[in-house]
Amino acid sequence: MASTSIDDCLSNRDGVLFVEELASTDLVERFGSPLFVFSEDQIRRNVRRFRDAFEKGWTAGPVKVMPAAKANWIFAIQRILADEGCGADIYSAGELDVALRAGVDPRFISVNGVPKSKEHIRRTLEVGARLTIDSLRDVAFLEELAPTLPKPASVRLRIRPAISEFVKKSDFASDGMVPTDLVALVYKGGLSIDEVIEAGKRVMKLPNVEVVGFHAHHGRHHRSTRYWEAQMHAYARDMGRVCTALGGYRPKEISIGGGFAIPRDPHNAATDYRDPFLLGTLHMLSLGLKYLGANARYRVIDKLLTLIEGHPNTIVAPSIEHYGAATTAALLDALPKHGIDPEGITLQLEPGRAIHGNAGVHLTTVEATKTMTSPIRWNLVTIDTSEFWMTGGRFEHHLHDYCVANRLDAPKTIKADVVGRSCYGDRLLGAVRVPEVQVGDIFAFLDTGAYQEVSASNFNAMPRPAAVLVTGDRAAVIRRAENLDDVFRRDELPEHLRPSMERETEQRPSSAAQNRV
Numbered sequence: 001m002a003s004t005s006i007d008d009c010l011s012n013r014d015g016v017l018f019v020e021e022l023a024s025t026d027l028v029e030r031f032g033s034p035l036f037v038f039s040e041d042q043i044r045r046n047v048r049r050f051r052d053a054f055e056k057g058w059t060a061g062p063v064k065v066m067p068a069a070k071a072n073w074i075f076a077i078q079r080i081l082a083d084e085g086c087g088a089d090i091y092s093a094g095e096l097d098v099a100l101r102a103g104v105d106p107r108f109i110s111v112n113g114v115p116k117s118k119e120h121i122r123r124t125l126e127v128g129a130r131l132t133i134d135s136l137r138d139v140a141f142l143e144e145l146a147p148t149l150p151k152p153a154s155v156r157l158r159i160r161p162a163i164s165e166f167v168k169k170s171d172f173a174s175d176g177m178v179p180t181d182l183v184a185l186v187y188k189g190g191l192s193i194d195e196v197i198e199a200g201k202r203v204m205k206l207p208n209v210e211v212v213g214f215h216a217h218h219g220r221h222h223r224s225t226r227y228w229e230a231q232m233h234a235y236a237r238d239m240g241r242v243c244t245a246l247g248g249y250r251p252k253e254i255s256i257g258g259g260f261a262i263p264r265d266p267h268n269a270a271t272d273y274r275d276p277f278l279l280g281t282l283h284m285l286s287l288g289l290k291y292l293g294a295n296a297r298y299r300v301i302d303k304l305l306t307l308i309e310g311h312p313n314t315i316v317a318p319s320i321e322h323y324g325a326a327t328t329a330a331l332l333d334a335l336p337k338h339g340i341d342p343e344g345i346t347l348q349l350e351p352g353r354a355i356h357g358n359a360g361v362h363l364t365t366v367e368a369t370k371t372m373t374s375p376i377r378w379n380l381v382t383i384d385t386s387e388f389w390m391t392g393g394r395f396e397h398h399l400h401d402y403c404v405a406n407r408l409d410a411p412k413t414i415k416a417d418v419v420g421r422s423c424y425g426d427r428l429l430g431a432v433r434v435p436e437v438q439v440g441d442i443f444a445f446l447d448t449g450a451y452q453e454v455s456a457s458n459f460n461a462m463p464r465p466a467a468v469l470v471t472g473d474r475a476a477v478i479r480r481a482e483n484l485d486d487v488f489r490r491d492e493l494p495e496h497l498r499p500s501m502e503r504e505t506e507q508r509p510s511s512a513a514q515n516r517v
């Protein structure tokens with residue numbers, strides 16, 4: 001583990017990784033491998049720290065933490081959040097369903113996203129959740145539904161402000177140098193200022209509908225608190241413009257979305273050997289060296305490869321308390337400048353990764369090792385998980401911090417690619433330092449609590465792993481592992497593709513038993 005000073009659910013006890021009071025090795029023995037593990041205590045502590053930090057800074061009114069359900073929509077996890085009094089940021093009809101079943105108060109559910117079906121909007125309004133308007137199509141549906149609504153609807157307008165003060169490179173555009181303000185502007189979420197104003201004007205005319213406030217969400221483009229301050233300035237500026245255009249409108253609630261980084265912050269452009277200097281050198285050299293013959297060429301490449309090494313990020317992200325202080329101060333400062341008195345306004349926030357990320361560990365088992373000594377030296381460690389079970393992180397170019405959970409104190413003496421079990425390259429960790437691992441060792445990926453388990457797929461017809469919740473010294477399955485029946489459950493065979501024997505069998509049911517031997 002790169003950082004042991006961070007207050008979290010993990011500890012090193014005699015060289016073994018513990019999650020709360022349970023040894024990761026015991027968890028694998030009991031529940032199998034690979035395994036997604038979540039710490040209940042960590043989730044609860046993260047929620048409370050967000051609430052406390054933002055309540056401390058937001059002196060104008062109440063604060064509501066509404067974690068993004070998409071980051072971890074396992075039912076048991078949503079129950080924990082409901083128990084903590086959280087609201088929820090919801091994207092789909094499925095997420096709305098799980099949040100309601102978990103007992104989240106509908107008044108603090110924000111139904112976000114585009115597109116939304118008319119049915120989804122109808123259900124949102126029927127259960128009394130907030131509808132966050134994110135397209136003029138939402139407005140059109142609302143116009144249809146409004147006259148017959150069983151109860152008054154509360155809606156918010158989602159703005160997409162230009163974060164003009166923040167032009168540093170966005171971490172989401174990892175292979176380019178695209179500035180954050182541009183990436184955020186062309187993101188599909190949110191409405192441009194003219195559309196927001198049009199949406200507001202139309203919605204305000206409707207019976208049974210109240211515009212209760214504004215919403216914005218840009219996501220985790222950058223970990224700095226400066227990014228949050230710039231977001232708040234831009235957001236306040238645009239809210240001010242919309243309020244004026246709507247004839248002196250005043251919001252009752254303002255949602256600032258999510259995108260707070262987690263402490264070990266797995267965003268890392270090094271995942272795929274992206275160091276541009278080394279890659280460029282390697283490519284140019286290998287072109288030139290072609291004429292020297294294979295042996296000389298591989299000798300030089302071997303030397304260069306010793307220079308390439310992947311590292312998990314070692315710069316600790318700002319704490320929840322730092323984010324709370326910087327964000328609330330910026331918003332309290334900016335709102336009055338743009339004509340909005342913050343007094344009495346409810347501040348809502350929607351952290352996703354920052355609630356769940358460091359509450360999760362993915363445990364896997366080393367299945368094989370390979371050592372190449374010529375023509376170049378390279379080591380491979382194959383483990384029993386796959387990038388298809390940690391897809392969310394792959395999309396965002398994560399390089400998760402990792403450790404060999406049963407030998408935490410062993411020196412990291414070799415450099416290896418740690419690869420998954422699918423038939424893709426499945427390079428989960430590129431050229432990282434590891435101890436001399438053996439088959440059967442438990443390899444752990446830290447900070448996998450958000451977006452990973454919930455994005456797993458069945459590539460290679462692989463049944464997905466189980467998820468367990470650790471609570472002190474207890475552990476329980478919260479999502480069971482799949483079996484092959486689960487994997488094939490949705491398959492259907494058209495009549496003409498059925499094996500001829502089976503077709504005959506169906507025609508002659510009396511001889512079915514004989515035929516099926």
Ligand SMILES: *Cc1c(COP(=O)(O)O)cnc(C)c1O
Nearest residue numbers: 068217258259260350351352353
């Ligand atoms: C994804 C999302 C979030 C959470 O983002 P994180 O980066 O995980 O904190 C919050 N609000 C909305 C609207 C989202 O789409």
